[in-house]
Amino acid sequence: MTEEAAGAFYENRTRLLQEWLADEAGDQYSEAEKAYLIGQYESLESPFYYDYRKGWTQLFTFAPTVVMITMLFLGYLVAGIFSNEFVWRADAVFFASCHGRDRAVAAKVWAGVGIVTAVYWMVTLIYSAAVLGYLGADGWNCPVQTEQGDWKCFYHLTVWQKYVLIAAGGYVGCLFMAGLCMLVSAKVRSAVPAVMVPFVLIFLPSFLGNLESAAVNKILGLLPDRLLQVGTALDYFDLYTLGGRVMGAVPILLVLYGIGAAAVLPVVYWCFVRS
């Protein structure tokens, strides 16, 4: 790299974005969204602080796989919580008991939440400790844009903030999907369709991604599988306008499915209590 090229390093990043928005992506974004993206690029603090960060790179590479496998495993664990009473014909004794229509059902819901919480964080912390313990946690304060795959990311995040988002997003996604598993299990009275819920939610969007439609992409950007791969979602230019304000998909996903997870649990409770 020449000295002149180095001097224009950060301006080139913004210039290339502007050219892309004017040309290839001209019809994919509104003027407000384009202005937002350019504004984000321009306001990114430079020069970047760069450090050795092999541990974090390795962590982020396999994080989506680890989270997805954890979710599929959690699906198996929680699928039987509400259906096994009916499968084993123990429901009559259960519902004829004093707490069979209130506290015992609430305990089942909390057991499901407890299983998801314990297993997810145990896997996440063991995986993180193993990778960072071996490769080191240096570079935690570097901007995410210093990673080759995240060069185009418009979020102003450091590496450790990206890690927190990945961990939090994975947890919210697992909680929401587990809630849906339990709801299907309580409604259908069988664990088999309940176990299929995470498979459908995780793998179906990948078949729809090739449709190359802006409208479909907008919908895909808000599906819960994105929470299981927040690291990848941070690189997408998924933008939404809410109340006149343009924002990326990741904060919306966290809030939307956080509320969704909190809302599905009472539905599971009422569905089972009324059996």
Place this chain on the structure above:
Amino acid sequence: MKLEIENLTKRFQDVTAVDGVSCTLTTGVYGLLGVNGAGKTTLMRILCTLLKPTGGRILWNGKDIFELDGAYRRVLGYLPQDFGFYPDFTVRDYLRYISSIKGLRPAAARQRTALLLQQVGLEKAENKKMKKLSGGMKRRVGIAQAMLNDPRILILDEPTAGLDPNERIRFRNLISELAQDRLVLLSTHIVSDIEYIANEILLMKDGKICIAGTTEELTAGMPEQVWRVSVPRNEAASYTKRYKVSNIKTLHGEAQLRIL
């Protein structure tokens, strides 16, 4: 202590399973006798708040059982006809779990579990998994779980179904023992199960209680007599068509019929 059933009805689409049943139950053993499909199980499930009636109501000491909700189920013990359990629980763990959902404190649960295991003769099997138990042992665990909360109302739906004669006798004696100061409602289609232990028998047919009374009252009130006759074996079939034959015993060259 009084359980009043007032004009209770339960319809499933075009089938009336319970049809205007009214009776009052107090302390003692009540036998609910009827053929398969008479409505016994449906009636019992309503009494256990597992089903809501289409019409009528049930009062426990003057209050509607569905309004009482958990307070009513606190005094209820139920052994369903199709008794299911958690196969990988040990007997002790199963009873402790049922204790917890019945609202017993851990210390009380431990005491009741130990006492009931002794009473039903399963102390040596407490660490056995439920799926490893014989049919009779499972039924005994069933009665034990129904008794955990020392219920005032004990509802047993065909508790001796599938048991061998020895187990049935043991069960009858156990129920007699447990029936003190309690309302026990026991359903069966086997007369000998309740003949000697029931204070009152309720005969159920097509969703209605057609007759109620003690064993002596019911048998004394029947106009029929039982006749025993020996006929050639090849004529037994024609007698069956003409009369109500309750029993045929085939002997050497002849058949001995009992006719109502």
